[in-house]
Amino acid sequence: MLPAPQNTNCYEYLRMCTEIYDDVWMMQHFGVKYKRSKIIDDIEALAAYFQNEMGLRKGDVFTIFMPTTVQSIITFYALNKIGVITSFVHPLMGPDYLKEQLEVLHSKGVMVLDLLVKDHIGVINDSGLPCIICNSSDYSEGFKKYGCKVGEGLVKGIFPKYNNAVYYKDVIKTTMRVVGEINNADDIAAYLNGGGTTGKSKTIKLTSRSINELTWRVSDIDEIHDPGEEAEVIVLPLFHCFGLIIAVHMAMCNSARIIPMMQFDAKIFVKLMKQNNVVGFGGIPLMFQKLMKQKGFDGPHLKNIRLMFCGGDDISDGFIDEYNSYFEKWGATGRLRQGYGLTEIGSVCCTNTNADFKRGSIGKALRGVRVEIWDDDHKKVPNGTVGEFAISGPTIMKGYYMEGEAEDYGLYTDENGEKWVLSGDLGYQDDDGFFFFSGRKKRLIIISGYNVYPTDIEKLVGEMAEIKECCAVQGWDNGRSMVRLYATTASGINEEELKAKICKECEENFSKFYVPRDIIFMDSLPETPLMKVDFMKLTAADPEVLRVERKMK
Numbered sequence: 217m218l219p220a221p222q223n224t225n226c227y228e229y230l231r232m233c234t235e236i237y238d239d240v241w242m243m244q245h246f247g248v249k250y251k252r253s254k255i256i257d258d259i260e261a262l263a264a265y266f267q268n269e270m271g272l273r274k275g276d277v278f279t280i281f282m283p284t285t286v287q288s289i290i291t292f293y294a295l296n297k298i299g300v301i302t303s304f305v306h307p308l309m310g311p312d313y314l315k316e317q318l319e320v321l322h323s324k325g326v327m328v329l330d331l332l333v334k335d336h337i338g339v340i341n342d343s344g345l346p347c348i349i350c351n352s353s354d355y356s357e358g359f360k361k362y363g364c365k366v367g368e369g370l371v372k373g374i375f376p377k378y379n380n381a382v383y384y385k386d387v388i389k390t391t392m393r394v395v396g397e398i399n400n401a402d403d404i405a406a407y408l409n410g411g412g413t414t415g416k417s418k419t420i421k422l423t424s425r426s427i428n429e430l431t432w433r434v435s436d437i438d439e440i441h442d443p444g445e446e447a448e449v450i451v452l453p454l455f456h457c458f459g460l461i462i463a464v465h466m467a468m469c470n471s472a473r474i475i476p477m478m479q480f481d482a483k484i485f486v487k488l489m490k491q492n493n494v495v496g497f498g499g500i501p502l503m504f505q506k507l508m509k510q511k512g513f514d515g516p517h518l519k520n521i522r523l524m525f526c527g528g529d530d531i532s533d534g535f536i537d538e539y540n541s542y543f544e545k546w547g548a549t550g551r552l553r554q555g556y557g558l559t560e561i562g563s564v565c566c567t568n569t570n571a572d573f574k575r576g577s578i579g580k581a582l583r584g585v586r587v588e589i590w591d592d593d594h595k596k597v598p599n600g601t602v603g604e605f606a607i608s609g610p611t612i613m614k615g616y617y618m619e620g621e622a623e624d625y626g627l628y629t630d631e632n633g634e635k636w637v638l639s640g641d642l643g644y645q646d647d648d649g650f651f652f653f654s655g656r657k658k659r660l661i662i663i664s665g666y667n668v669y670p671t672d673i674e675k676l677v678g679e680m681a682e683i684k685e686c687c688a689v690q691g692w693d694n695g696r697s698m699v700r701l702y703a704t705t706a707s708g709i710n711e712e713e714l715k716a717k718i719c720k721e722c723e724e725n726f727s728k729f730y731v732p733r734d735i736i737f738m739d740s741l742p743e744t745p746l747m748k749v750d751f752m753k754l755t756a757a758d759p760e761v762l763r764v765e766r767k768m769k
Contacts, residue, residue: 217435217439218233218432218435218466218469218470219232219432220432221401221425221429221432223399223400223401224398224401224424224428225296225297225398225401225424226292226293226296226424227259227293227296227396228396228398229428229431229469230468230469231256233470233471234252234469234471237443237471239251240443240444240445240471240473241444241473242444242468242471242473243286243289243355243473243474243476244447244474245286245355245356245475245476246355246356249473251444258290258388259293259294259297260297260393260394261387261388261389261390261391261392262291262294262387262388263295263393264390264392265390266294266300267394268392269387270325272295272298272300273300274299274300274397274403275403276300277301277302277322277324277407278295278300278301278302278303278323278324278327279302279304279318279321279323279325280302280303280304280326281307281326281329281332282307282327282328282329282332283329283478283479284452284454284459284464284476284477284478285329285350285478286354287350287354287355287384288454289454289464289474291327292454296405297394297397298394298396299400301405302405302407303317303323303407304406304453305317305409305455306453307453308332310335311335311336311339312339314326315343318343319343321419321617323343323345324346325345325346325347325348326345326346327348327384328340328349328350329350329478330351330352333378337377337378340381341378341379344380346381346382347378348383349378349381349382351383351384351385354384354385400424401423401424402423403423403424404422405427406422406427406460407419407420407421408420408422408456408457408460409455410558410559410560418617418626419616419617419618420457420559420560420617421614421615421616421617422614425610426611426613427460427465429562429609429611430461430462430562430563430564430582430611431461431462431466433584434466434564434582435466436583437523437567437569438496438522438523439470440471440472440495442493443470443472444471446472446473446493446494447472447475447488447492447493447494448463448472448473448474448494448495448496449475449477449485449492449494450463450475450476451463451480451485451498457562458498458525458557458564461563462498462563462564463497463498464476472495473492475488480499480503480506482503482507482509482513483510483511483512485507486510486511487512489518490512493520494517495521495550496524497524498526500747500748501528501529501531502529502747503747504531504539505535508538514545518542518543518545518548519547519548521549521550522548524552525555525567526554526555527554527555528747529748529749530653530655530671530674531554532675533575533679534679535678536552536554539552553567553570553579554567554577554579555567555568556605556651558637558639558641560607560612560626560637560639561607561611561612561639562611562612565581565582565585565605565611566578566582566585566651567580567582574646574648574650576652577646577650577651577652578650578651578652578653579650579651580650581651584610585607585608585609586607586608587605587607587645587651588605588645589601589602589604589605589643589644589651590603590604590605590606591604592604594606599644599645599646599647600644600646601644602644602654602669603642604639604641604642604657605639605641605642606638606639607637607639608634608635608636608637612627612635612636613626613627613637640656640657640658641653641655641657642655642656642657653671654669654671655669655671655672659689659690661688661689661690662697663698663699664697664729666727668729670688670689670699670751672730673686673688673722673726673730674687674688676721676722677703677721677722680717680718680721681706682709682714682717683706684703684704684706685741685749686703687701687703687749687751687754688700688732689701691733691734691759693733693734698734699729699732699733699734700732700733700734700735700759701732701734701735701736702738703736703737704740704741715735718732718735719731719732719735736762737766738762738766739766741754742754
């Protein structure tokens with residue numbers, strides 16, 4: 217278990233946690249390993265450049281428009297050392313979105329990857345901001361043997377078109393050092409955007425304290441036994457709070473050797489597991505589903521896995537059982553365990569563990585974090601009653617970023633002065649302290665005054681062998697509320713027979729209001745940028761248009 221974070225920022229906490237070890241391996245990129253001393257040196261050099269050359273000061277904002285790479289991780293810690301706020305922006309978002317984020321958050325600079333710069337030259341030049349360009353080969357000696365030497369030639373051709381740009385590899389050559397901020401745990405460390413699945417996403421302010429406190433509380437679930445030798449593959453992006461805090465910060469503080477992936481690829485992931493002593497990873501359901509289908513996933517390399525977490529969306533018990541059977545087969549202690557959280561509370565507030573879990577639940581609250589189920593009057597409801605998740609504790613956000621609003625904008629303060637995050641998610645707690653997820657409050661379907669929870673339908677239908685993926689949404693029939701179900705299926709299925717089977721399953725397990733009155737089969741379901749099913753898009757879709765489009769294919 218890691219030491220208590222005290223009043224440190226994220227960089228100082230990382231140093232405090234890892235200084236007790238020798239100069240172990242800390243990162244790996246394309247098979248090349250880097251020791252702790254190299255990573256710390258580069259963090260220090262970059263921090264000096266930001267402060268001395270770029271003139272960044274405490275409270276300024278710098279934008280990382282990058283996938284998860286060695287450079288983006290080092291940059292976060294360098295900025296954090298000198299008290300600069302990191303704004304993480306999804307690197308596959310378009311120029312208009314990047315422009316909006318740069319302007320709204322008053323960013324003082326931006327970092328981009330060579331492979332992604334071409335479409336954003338205009339926006340960055342118009343902003344007048346300094347730009348740091350990272351090459352894919354910055355941390356890849358012997359890069360040619362992988363057949364991936366791309367990007368540098370492309371960048372050299374367009375680099376002169378940037379008005380104010382430098383290369384990352386040139387920036388970190390300095391040997392200068394600067395004095396960083398200390399005892400500033402309550403300063404904002406990062407701006408992160410929520411998933412935006414129920415509308416325009418909000419910018420969430422996370423402090424170093426909230427990041428470190430969560431890291432400390434989750435670390436007691438498991439720890440690295442052989443620092444620098446045991447590895448964790450990082451498949452979640454840094455703009456995803458679970459990726460930043462649990463996948464990266466906690467793994468590094470625990471002295472795991474982290475292996476970042478710029479983009480999830482199941483084939484490459486399996487290869488990394490076979491070539492390295494990978495002991496843990498976290499992801500979203502779609503990633504785990506793709507992994508299990510990947511050729512070569514099943515094998516003796518699974519025996520090393522001790523820690524897996526799935527979040528970001530719901531997942532069926534049947535899939536969890538099937539997935540875990542592979543690890544049981546090879547004698548691994550790790551099991552896929554479901555938890556729950558959101559960006560506003562640093563990613564996770566409750567989870568199942570190998571030692572304490574209950575089938576169908578999202579686990580118990582983390583040590584030192586208060587999770588309650590409230591009614592619409594902000595009062596705690598009895599166990600077994602569905603209400604809204606409310607979370608309080610040292611891991612919650614400082615508030616939403618909104619100019620002109622109070623610092624704690626978006627938080628609810630109770631009569632005792634305690635601040636809470638109202639999640640917008642519904643669920644209940646049982647008498648044993650386990651929580652169960654019922655779905656988004658905004659997804660609730662009300663039929664004749666009866667509450668229908670789409671997640672219940674999706675779990676049941678998702679267990680059927682014929683179904684690959686499904687999503688239940690609010691539908692209307694001549695002004696009357698009803699359930700509409702979208703689904704993808706295995707090939708060769710009689711769709712009319714499957715519709716009847718789905719309806720029968722719902723009739724036998726739920727009330728009549730849960731039975732879908734309209735079932736539409738699709739080749740694939742739309743996804744959000746975070747690889748979740750986009751239920752908002754399906755809710756707004758014209759079902760008749762979708763039927764016609766599918767018939768025409």
